[in-house]
Amino acid sequence: MSKAFSLPAAMAAVMVLAAGLVLPVAAVAAEGAETATAALSALGGTSQAIRIVLGLTLLAVLPALLVCLTSFLRIIIVLSMLRHAIGMAETPPNTVLIGLALFLTLFTMSPVLEKVNRDALQPFMTGRTTVEQVLDQGSAPLRDFMARQTRESDIALMIELAKAPVPRxxxxxxxxxxxPAYMLSELRAGFQIGFVIFLPFLLIDLIVSSILMALGMMMMPPTTIALPLKILVFILIDGWTLVLKAVIGSFH
Structure with missing residues:
Protein backbone atom coordinates (compact mmCIF):
# COMPACT_ATOMS: atom_id res chain seq x y z
CA MET A 1 0.00 0.00 0.00
CA SER A 2 1.33 3.44 -0.93
CA LYS A 3 2.24 5.85 1.81
CA ALA A 4 -0.22 8.59 2.71
CA PHE A 5 0.41 12.01 1.28
CA SER A 6 2.68 13.96 3.60
CA LEU A 7 2.37 17.73 3.59
CA PRO A 8 5.82 18.26 5.16
CA ALA A 9 7.34 15.97 2.52
CA ALA A 10 5.61 17.90 -0.25
CA MET A 11 6.82 21.21 1.17
CA ALA A 12 10.34 19.81 1.40
CA ALA A 13 10.21 18.73 -2.25
CA VAL A 14 9.09 22.19 -3.33
CA MET A 15 11.83 23.79 -1.23
CA VAL A 16 14.47 21.53 -2.76
CA LEU A 17 13.20 22.33 -6.26
CA ALA A 18 13.28 26.05 -5.50
CA ALA A 19 16.79 25.84 -4.11
CA GLY A 20 17.99 23.79 -7.05
CA LEU A 21 16.63 26.34 -9.49
CA VAL A 22 17.82 29.50 -7.81
CA LEU A 23 21.36 28.43 -6.94
CA PRO A 24 22.75 28.53 -10.52
CA VAL A 25 21.30 32.01 -11.02
CA ALA A 26 22.71 33.10 -7.70
CA ALA A 27 26.04 31.75 -8.88
CA VAL A 28 25.73 33.88 -12.02
CA ALA A 29 25.18 36.94 -9.87
CA ALA A 30 28.11 35.97 -7.69
CA GLU A 31 30.40 35.85 -10.71
CA GLY A 32 29.80 39.54 -11.34
CA ALA A 33 29.28 40.71 -7.80
CA GLU A 34 32.19 39.56 -5.70
CA THR A 35 31.84 42.52 -3.37
CA ALA A 36 28.22 41.66 -2.59
CA THR A 37 29.12 38.04 -2.00
CA ALA A 38 31.88 39.02 0.39
CA ALA A 39 29.46 41.25 2.26
CA LEU A 40 26.96 38.42 2.61
CA SER A 41 29.68 36.06 3.79
CA ALA A 42 30.74 38.60 6.40
CA LEU A 43 27.23 38.45 7.84
CA GLY A 44 27.62 34.74 8.46
CA GLY A 45 26.38 31.85 6.33
CA THR A 46 23.76 30.83 8.89
CA SER A 47 22.35 34.23 9.80
CA GLN A 48 18.59 34.58 9.83
CA ALA A 49 18.74 37.64 7.57
CA ILE A 50 20.42 35.70 4.78
CA ARG A 51 17.88 32.91 5.06
CA ILE A 52 15.01 35.38 4.77
CA VAL A 53 16.55 37.08 1.73
CA LEU A 54 17.20 33.71 0.09
CA GLY A 55 13.63 32.57 0.75
CA LEU A 56 12.12 35.73 -0.74
CA THR A 57 14.40 35.42 -3.75
CA LEU A 58 13.29 31.83 -4.30
CA LEU A 59 9.63 32.82 -4.32
CA ALA A 60 10.18 35.76 -6.67
CA VAL A 61 12.17 34.04 -9.40
CA LEU A 62 10.92 30.45 -9.12
CA PRO A 63 8.42 30.53 -12.05
CA ALA A 64 10.99 31.89 -14.51
CA LEU A 65 13.68 29.50 -13.30
CA LEU A 66 11.31 26.56 -13.58
CA VAL A 67 10.94 27.27 -17.29
CA CYS A 68 14.59 28.10 -17.98
CA LEU A 69 16.63 25.62 -15.95
CA THR A 70 14.68 22.36 -15.84
CA SER A 71 13.15 19.75 -18.12
CA PHE A 72 9.84 21.65 -17.92
CA LEU A 73 10.49 23.54 -21.17
CA ARG A 74 10.84 20.42 -23.34
CA ILE A 75 7.93 18.65 -21.67
CA ILE A 76 5.42 21.50 -21.99
CA ILE A 77 6.35 22.03 -25.66
CA VAL A 78 5.71 18.37 -26.46
CA LEU A 79 2.40 18.29 -24.58
CA SER A 80 1.23 21.51 -26.25
CA MET A 81 2.14 20.24 -29.72
CA LEU A 82 0.35 16.95 -28.98
CA ARG A 83 -2.83 18.85 -28.15
CA HIS A 84 -2.65 20.83 -31.38
CA ALA A 85 -1.81 17.72 -33.42
CA ILE A 86 -4.97 16.01 -32.21
CA GLY A 87 -6.93 19.15 -33.07
CA MET A 88 -8.27 20.09 -29.65
CA ALA A 89 -6.93 23.54 -28.85
CA GLU A 90 -8.40 23.66 -25.33
CA THR A 91 -8.44 20.00 -24.28
CA PRO A 92 -6.72 19.05 -22.03
CA PRO A 93 -6.93 22.50 -20.37
CA ASN A 94 -3.77 24.53 -19.79
CA THR A 95 -4.00 23.86 -16.05
CA VAL A 96 -3.89 20.10 -16.65
CA LEU A 97 -0.96 20.33 -19.08
CA ILE A 98 1.05 22.58 -16.77
CA GLY A 99 0.32 20.34 -13.78
CA LEU A 100 1.36 17.22 -15.68
CA ALA A 101 4.48 18.94 -16.99
CA LEU A 102 5.37 20.11 -13.48
CA PHE A 103 5.17 16.64 -11.93
CA LEU A 104 7.02 15.08 -14.86
CA THR A 105 9.68 17.72 -14.28
CA LEU A 106 9.95 16.69 -10.62
CA PHE A 107 10.18 13.06 -11.77
CA THR A 108 12.94 13.62 -14.32
CA MET A 109 14.84 16.05 -12.09
CA SER A 110 14.61 13.96 -8.90
CA PRO A 111 18.26 12.75 -9.00
CA VAL A 112 19.44 16.34 -9.41
CA LEU A 113 17.20 17.60 -6.62
CA GLU A 114 18.40 14.86 -4.29
CA LYS A 115 22.00 15.94 -4.86
CA VAL A 116 21.15 19.60 -4.29
CA ASN A 117 19.32 18.71 -1.08
CA ARG A 118 22.09 16.44 0.21
CA ASP A 119 25.14 18.48 -0.80
CA ALA A 120 23.91 22.07 -0.48
CA LEU A 121 20.53 22.68 1.14
CA GLN A 122 20.78 20.46 4.22
CA PRO A 123 24.32 21.57 5.19
CA PHE A 124 23.28 25.21 4.73
CA MET A 125 20.13 24.85 6.82
CA THR A 126 22.12 23.28 9.65
CA GLY A 127 24.74 26.03 9.51
CA ARG A 128 27.63 23.88 8.28
CA THR A 129 28.30 25.85 5.08
CA THR A 130 28.58 29.48 4.03
CA VAL A 131 26.74 31.27 1.24
CA GLU A 132 29.66 30.87 -1.17
CA GLN A 133 29.89 27.15 -0.48
CA VAL A 134 26.17 26.56 -0.94
CA LEU A 135 26.28 28.41 -4.28
CA ASP A 136 29.09 26.19 -5.55
CA GLN A 137 27.73 22.91 -4.20
CA GLY A 138 24.13 23.60 -5.16
CA SER A 139 24.72 24.79 -8.71
CA ALA A 140 27.04 21.92 -9.67
CA PRO A 141 24.36 19.17 -10.02
CA LEU A 142 22.08 21.39 -12.10
CA ARG A 143 24.96 22.56 -14.29
CA ASP A 144 25.86 18.92 -14.89
CA PHE A 145 22.26 18.14 -15.88
CA MET A 146 22.07 21.09 -18.27
CA ALA A 147 25.45 20.24 -19.79
CA ARG A 148 24.30 16.69 -20.57
CA GLN A 149 21.22 17.96 -22.42
CA THR A 150 22.95 20.81 -24.28
CA ARG A 151 24.42 20.41 -27.75
CA GLU A 152 28.02 21.47 -28.22
CA SER A 153 27.02 23.60 -31.21
CA ASP A 154 24.63 25.64 -29.05
CA ILE A 155 27.34 26.23 -26.44
CA ALA A 156 29.76 27.23 -29.20
CA LEU A 157 27.14 29.64 -30.58
CA MET A 158 26.69 31.40 -27.24
CA ILE A 159 30.45 31.61 -26.72
CA GLU A 160 30.82 33.09 -30.19
CA LEU A 161 28.05 35.63 -29.59
CA ALA A 162 29.60 36.58 -26.25
CA LYS A 163 33.02 36.91 -27.93
CA ALA A 164 34.49 34.97 -25.02
CA PRO A 165 37.61 32.77 -25.08
CA VAL A 166 36.95 29.17 -26.07
CA PRO A 167 36.79 27.09 -22.86
CA ARG A 168 38.90 23.96 -22.59
CA PRO A 180 20.70 30.09 -23.00
CA ALA A 181 22.50 27.26 -24.83
CA TYR A 182 20.55 24.76 -22.74
CA MET A 183 17.27 26.50 -23.55
CA LEU A 184 18.04 26.43 -27.28
CA SER A 185 18.76 22.70 -27.09
CA GLU A 186 15.55 22.09 -25.15
CA LEU A 187 13.52 24.02 -27.73
CA ARG A 188 15.09 21.98 -30.53
CA ALA A 189 14.47 18.66 -28.76
CA GLY A 190 10.88 19.60 -27.97
CA PHE A 191 10.12 20.53 -31.57
CA GLN A 192 11.78 17.35 -32.86
CA ILE A 193 9.58 15.16 -30.67
CA GLY A 194 6.54 17.28 -31.52
CA PHE A 195 7.20 16.87 -35.25
CA VAL A 196 7.24 13.08 -34.92
CA ILE A 197 3.97 13.24 -32.98
CA PHE A 198 2.36 15.43 -35.65
CA LEU A 199 3.03 13.03 -38.55
CA PRO A 200 0.44 10.27 -37.87
CA PHE A 201 -2.28 12.82 -37.09
CA LEU A 202 -1.43 14.75 -40.25
CA LEU A 203 -1.75 11.49 -42.20
CA ILE A 204 -5.23 10.94 -40.78
CA ASP A 205 -6.24 14.47 -41.83
CA LEU A 206 -4.97 13.87 -45.38
CA ILE A 207 -6.76 10.52 -45.69
CA VAL A 208 -10.07 11.91 -44.42
CA SER A 209 -9.83 14.95 -46.72
CA SER A 210 -9.08 12.74 -49.73
CA ILE A 211 -12.02 10.44 -48.98
CA LEU A 212 -14.44 13.34 -48.56
CA MET A 213 -13.30 14.88 -51.85
CA ALA A 214 -13.65 11.53 -53.62
CA LEU A 215 -17.21 11.20 -52.30
CA GLY A 216 -18.05 14.74 -53.35
CA MET A 217 -18.65 15.82 -49.75
CA MET A 218 -16.54 18.94 -50.01
CA MET A 219 -18.95 21.00 -47.91
CA MET A 220 -18.36 18.85 -44.83
CA PRO A 221 -15.41 20.04 -42.70
CA PRO A 222 -12.75 17.28 -42.57
CA THR A 223 -12.20 17.90 -38.86
CA THR A 224 -15.74 16.70 -38.13
CA ILE A 225 -14.68 13.16 -39.03
CA ALA A 226 -10.92 13.38 -38.50
CA LEU A 227 -11.09 14.49 -34.85
CA PRO A 228 -12.98 11.43 -33.54
CA LEU A 229 -10.72 9.16 -35.59
CA LYS A 230 -7.58 10.77 -34.19
CA ILE A 231 -8.88 10.44 -30.64
CA LEU A 232 -9.78 6.78 -31.27
CA VAL A 233 -6.35 5.99 -32.73
CA PHE A 234 -4.63 7.78 -29.86
CA ILE A 235 -6.57 5.70 -27.34
CA LEU A 236 -6.03 2.39 -29.16
CA ILE A 237 -2.26 2.79 -29.35
CA ASP A 238 -2.08 3.96 -25.70
CA GLY A 239 -0.81 7.32 -26.87
CA TRP A 240 -0.15 8.86 -23.48
CA THR A 241 2.19 6.04 -22.55
CA LEU A 242 4.10 6.37 -25.83
CA VAL A 243 4.39 10.15 -25.51
CA LEU A 244 5.60 10.05 -21.91
CA LYS A 245 8.11 7.31 -22.72
CA ALA A 246 9.43 9.36 -25.63
CA VAL A 247 9.74 12.56 -23.60
CA ILE A 248 11.25 11.07 -20.43
CA GLY A 249 13.49 8.75 -22.42
CA SER A 250 14.93 11.70 -24.35
CA PHE A 251 16.74 13.05 -21.27
CA HIS A 252 20.33 11.97 -20.74
Missing part, protein backbone atom coordinates in the same frame (compact mmCIF):
# COMPACT_ATOMS: atom_id res chain seq x y z
CA UNK A 169 36.44 22.13 -20.33
CA UNK A 170 32.75 22.37 -19.49
CA UNK A 171 33.64 23.74 -16.05
CA UNK A 172 35.02 26.85 -17.72
CA UNK A 173 31.70 27.58 -19.48
CA UNK A 174 29.93 30.44 -17.73
CA UNK A 175 26.36 30.04 -16.52
CA UNK A 176 25.47 33.05 -18.66
CA UNK A 177 26.51 31.00 -21.70
CA UNK A 178 25.32 27.57 -20.56
CA UNK A 179 21.76 28.55 -19.63
Missing amino acids: TMDEVSNLQLI
Whole structure:
Protein backbone atom coordinates (compact mmCIF):
# COMPACT_ATOMS: atom_id res chain seq x y z
CA MET A 1 0.00 0.00 0.00
CA SER A 2 1.33 3.44 -0.93
CA LYS A 3 2.24 5.85 1.81
CA ALA A 4 -0.22 8.59 2.71
CA PHE A 5 0.41 12.01 1.28
CA SER A 6 2.68 13.96 3.60
CA LEU A 7 2.37 17.73 3.59
CA PRO A 8 5.82 18.26 5.16
CA ALA A 9 7.34 15.97 2.52
CA ALA A 10 5.61 17.90 -0.25
CA MET A 11 6.82 21.21 1.17
CA ALA A 12 10.34 19.81 1.40
CA ALA A 13 10.21 18.73 -2.25
CA VAL A 14 9.09 22.19 -3.33
CA MET A 15 11.83 23.79 -1.23
CA VAL A 16 14.47 21.53 -2.76
CA LEU A 17 13.20 22.33 -6.26
CA ALA A 18 13.28 26.05 -5.50
CA ALA A 19 16.79 25.84 -4.11
CA GLY A 20 17.99 23.79 -7.05
CA LEU A 21 16.63 26.34 -9.49
CA VAL A 22 17.82 29.50 -7.81
CA LEU A 23 21.36 28.43 -6.94
CA PRO A 24 22.75 28.53 -10.52
CA VAL A 25 21.30 32.01 -11.02
CA ALA A 26 22.71 33.10 -7.70
CA ALA A 27 26.04 31.75 -8.88
CA VAL A 28 25.73 33.88 -12.02
CA ALA A 29 25.18 36.94 -9.87
CA ALA A 30 28.11 35.97 -7.69
CA GLU A 31 30.40 35.85 -10.71
CA GLY A 32 29.80 39.54 -11.34
CA ALA A 33 29.28 40.71 -7.80
CA GLU A 34 32.19 39.56 -5.70
CA THR A 35 31.84 42.52 -3.37
CA ALA A 36 28.22 41.66 -2.59
CA THR A 37 29.12 38.04 -2.00
CA ALA A 38 31.88 39.02 0.39
CA ALA A 39 29.46 41.25 2.26
CA LEU A 40 26.96 38.42 2.61
CA SER A 41 29.68 36.06 3.79
CA ALA A 42 30.74 38.60 6.40
CA LEU A 43 27.23 38.45 7.84
CA GLY A 44 27.62 34.74 8.46
CA GLY A 45 26.38 31.85 6.33
CA THR A 46 23.76 30.83 8.89
CA SER A 47 22.35 34.23 9.80
CA GLN A 48 18.59 34.58 9.83
CA ALA A 49 18.74 37.64 7.57
CA ILE A 50 20.42 35.70 4.78
CA ARG A 51 17.88 32.91 5.06
CA ILE A 52 15.01 35.38 4.77
CA VAL A 53 16.55 37.08 1.73
CA LEU A 54 17.20 33.71 0.09
CA GLY A 55 13.63 32.57 0.75
CA LEU A 56 12.12 35.73 -0.74
CA THR A 57 14.40 35.42 -3.75
CA LEU A 58 13.29 31.83 -4.30
CA LEU A 59 9.63 32.82 -4.32
CA ALA A 60 10.18 35.76 -6.67
CA VAL A 61 12.17 34.04 -9.40
CA LEU A 62 10.92 30.45 -9.12
CA PRO A 63 8.42 30.53 -12.05
CA ALA A 64 10.99 31.89 -14.51
CA LEU A 65 13.68 29.50 -13.30
CA LEU A 66 11.31 26.56 -13.58
CA VAL A 67 10.94 27.27 -17.29
CA CYS A 68 14.59 28.10 -17.98
CA LEU A 69 16.63 25.62 -15.95
CA THR A 70 14.68 22.36 -15.84
CA SER A 71 13.15 19.75 -18.12
CA PHE A 72 9.84 21.65 -17.92
CA LEU A 73 10.49 23.54 -21.17
CA ARG A 74 10.84 20.42 -23.34
CA ILE A 75 7.93 18.65 -21.67
CA ILE A 76 5.42 21.50 -21.99
CA ILE A 77 6.35 22.03 -25.66
CA VAL A 78 5.71 18.37 -26.46
CA LEU A 79 2.40 18.29 -24.58
CA SER A 80 1.23 21.51 -26.25
CA MET A 81 2.14 20.24 -29.72
CA LEU A 82 0.35 16.95 -28.98
CA ARG A 83 -2.83 18.85 -28.15
CA HIS A 84 -2.65 20.83 -31.38
CA ALA A 85 -1.81 17.72 -33.42
CA ILE A 86 -4.97 16.01 -32.21
CA GLY A 87 -6.93 19.15 -33.07
CA MET A 88 -8.27 20.09 -29.65
CA ALA A 89 -6.93 23.54 -28.85
CA GLU A 90 -8.40 23.66 -25.33
CA THR A 91 -8.44 20.00 -24.28
CA PRO A 92 -6.72 19.05 -22.03
CA PRO A 93 -6.93 22.50 -20.37
CA ASN A 94 -3.77 24.53 -19.79
CA THR A 95 -4.00 23.86 -16.05
CA VAL A 96 -3.89 20.10 -16.65
CA LEU A 97 -0.96 20.33 -19.08
CA ILE A 98 1.05 22.58 -16.77
CA GLY A 99 0.32 20.34 -13.78
CA LEU A 100 1.36 17.22 -15.68
CA ALA A 101 4.48 18.94 -16.99
CA LEU A 102 5.37 20.11 -13.48
CA PHE A 103 5.17 16.64 -11.93
CA LEU A 104 7.02 15.08 -14.86
CA THR A 105 9.68 17.72 -14.28
CA LEU A 106 9.95 16.69 -10.62
CA PHE A 107 10.18 13.06 -11.77
CA THR A 108 12.94 13.62 -14.32
CA MET A 109 14.84 16.05 -12.09
CA SER A 110 14.61 13.96 -8.90
CA PRO A 111 18.26 12.75 -9.00
CA VAL A 112 19.44 16.34 -9.41
CA LEU A 113 17.20 17.60 -6.62
CA GLU A 114 18.40 14.86 -4.29
CA LYS A 115 22.00 15.94 -4.86
CA VAL A 116 21.15 19.60 -4.29
CA ASN A 117 19.32 18.71 -1.08
CA ARG A 118 22.09 16.44 0.21
CA ASP A 119 25.14 18.48 -0.80
CA ALA A 120 23.91 22.07 -0.48
CA LEU A 121 20.53 22.68 1.14
CA GLN A 122 20.78 20.46 4.22
CA PRO A 123 24.32 21.57 5.19
CA PHE A 124 23.28 25.21 4.73
CA MET A 125 20.13 24.85 6.82
CA THR A 126 22.12 23.28 9.65
CA GLY A 127 24.74 26.03 9.51
CA ARG A 128 27.63 23.88 8.28
CA THR A 129 28.30 25.85 5.08
CA THR A 130 28.58 29.48 4.03
CA VAL A 131 26.74 31.27 1.24
CA GLU A 132 29.66 30.87 -1.17
CA GLN A 133 29.89 27.15 -0.48
CA VAL A 134 26.17 26.56 -0.94
CA LEU A 135 26.28 28.41 -4.28
CA ASP A 136 29.09 26.19 -5.55
CA GLN A 137 27.73 22.91 -4.20
CA GLY A 138 24.13 23.60 -5.16
CA SER A 139 24.72 24.79 -8.71
CA ALA A 140 27.04 21.92 -9.67
CA PRO A 141 24.36 19.17 -10.02
CA LEU A 142 22.08 21.39 -12.10
CA ARG A 143 24.96 22.56 -14.29
CA ASP A 144 25.86 18.92 -14.89
CA PHE A 145 22.26 18.14 -15.88
CA MET A 146 22.07 21.09 -18.27
CA ALA A 147 25.45 20.24 -19.79
CA ARG A 148 24.30 16.69 -20.57
CA GLN A 149 21.22 17.96 -22.42
CA THR A 150 22.95 20.81 -24.28
CA ARG A 151 24.42 20.41 -27.75
CA GLU A 152 28.02 21.47 -28.22
CA SER A 153 27.02 23.60 -31.21
CA ASP A 154 24.63 25.64 -29.05
CA ILE A 155 27.34 26.23 -26.44
CA ALA A 156 29.76 27.23 -29.20
CA LEU A 157 27.14 29.64 -30.58
CA MET A 158 26.69 31.40 -27.24
CA ILE A 159 30.45 31.61 -26.72
CA GLU A 160 30.82 33.09 -30.19
CA LEU A 161 28.05 35.63 -29.59
CA ALA A 162 29.60 36.58 -26.25
CA LYS A 163 33.02 36.91 -27.93
CA ALA A 164 34.49 34.97 -25.02
CA PRO A 165 37.61 32.77 -25.08
CA VAL A 166 36.95 29.17 -26.07
CA PRO A 167 36.79 27.09 -22.86
CA ARG A 168 38.90 23.96 -22.59
CA THR A 169 36.44 22.13 -20.33
CA MET A 170 32.75 22.37 -19.49
CA ASP A 171 33.64 23.74 -16.05
CA GLU A 172 35.02 26.85 -17.72
CA VAL A 173 31.70 27.58 -19.48
CA SER A 174 29.93 30.44 -17.73
CA ASN A 175 26.36 30.04 -16.52
CA LEU A 176 25.47 33.05 -18.66
CA GLN A 177 26.51 31.00 -21.70
CA LEU A 178 25.32 27.57 -20.56
CA ILE A 179 21.76 28.55 -19.63
CA PRO A 180 20.70 30.09 -23.00
CA ALA A 181 22.50 27.26 -24.83
CA TYR A 182 20.55 24.76 -22.74
CA MET A 183 17.27 26.50 -23.55
CA LEU A 184 18.04 26.43 -27.28
CA SER A 185 18.76 22.70 -27.09
CA GLU A 186 15.55 22.09 -25.15
CA LEU A 187 13.52 24.02 -27.73
CA ARG A 188 15.09 21.98 -30.53
CA ALA A 189 14.47 18.66 -28.76
CA GLY A 190 10.88 19.60 -27.97
CA PHE A 191 10.12 20.53 -31.57
CA GLN A 192 11.78 17.35 -32.86
CA ILE A 193 9.58 15.16 -30.67
CA GLY A 194 6.54 17.28 -31.52
CA PHE A 195 7.20 16.87 -35.25
CA VAL A 196 7.24 13.08 -34.92
CA ILE A 197 3.97 13.24 -32.98
CA PHE A 198 2.36 15.43 -35.65
CA LEU A 199 3.03 13.03 -38.55
CA PRO A 200 0.44 10.27 -37.87
CA PHE A 201 -2.28 12.82 -37.09
CA LEU A 202 -1.43 14.75 -40.25
CA LEU A 203 -1.75 11.49 -42.20
CA ILE A 204 -5.23 10.94 -40.78
CA ASP A 205 -6.24 14.47 -41.83
CA LEU A 206 -4.97 13.87 -45.38
CA ILE A 207 -6.76 10.52 -45.69
CA VAL A 208 -10.07 11.91 -44.42
CA SER A 209 -9.83 14.95 -46.72
CA SER A 210 -9.08 12.74 -49.73
CA ILE A 211 -12.02 10.44 -48.98
CA LEU A 212 -14.44 13.34 -48.56
CA MET A 213 -13.30 14.88 -51.85
CA ALA A 214 -13.65 11.53 -53.62
CA LEU A 215 -17.21 11.20 -52.30
CA GLY A 216 -18.05 14.74 -53.35
CA MET A 217 -18.65 15.82 -49.75
CA MET A 218 -16.54 18.94 -50.01
CA MET A 219 -18.95 21.00 -47.91
CA MET A 220 -18.36 18.85 -44.83
CA PRO A 221 -15.41 20.04 -42.70
CA PRO A 222 -12.75 17.28 -42.57
CA THR A 223 -12.20 17.90 -38.86
CA THR A 224 -15.74 16.70 -38.13
CA ILE A 225 -14.68 13.16 -39.03
CA ALA A 226 -10.92 13.38 -38.50
CA LEU A 227 -11.09 14.49 -34.85
CA PRO A 228 -12.98 11.43 -33.54
CA LEU A 229 -10.72 9.16 -35.59
CA LYS A 230 -7.58 10.77 -34.19
CA ILE A 231 -8.88 10.44 -30.64
CA LEU A 232 -9.78 6.78 -31.27
CA VAL A 233 -6.35 5.99 -32.73
CA PHE A 234 -4.63 7.78 -29.86
CA ILE A 235 -6.57 5.70 -27.34
CA LEU A 236 -6.03 2.39 -29.16
CA ILE A 237 -2.26 2.79 -29.35
CA ASP A 238 -2.08 3.96 -25.70
CA GLY A 239 -0.81 7.32 -26.87
CA TRP A 240 -0.15 8.86 -23.48
CA THR A 241 2.19 6.04 -22.55
CA LEU A 242 4.10 6.37 -25.83
CA VAL A 243 4.39 10.15 -25.51
CA LEU A 244 5.60 10.05 -21.91
CA LYS A 245 8.11 7.31 -22.72
CA ALA A 246 9.43 9.36 -25.63
CA VAL A 247 9.74 12.56 -23.60
CA ILE A 248 11.25 11.07 -20.43
CA GLY A 249 13.49 8.75 -22.42
CA SER A 250 14.93 11.70 -24.35
CA PHE A 251 16.74 13.05 -21.27
CA HIS A 252 20.33 11.97 -20.74
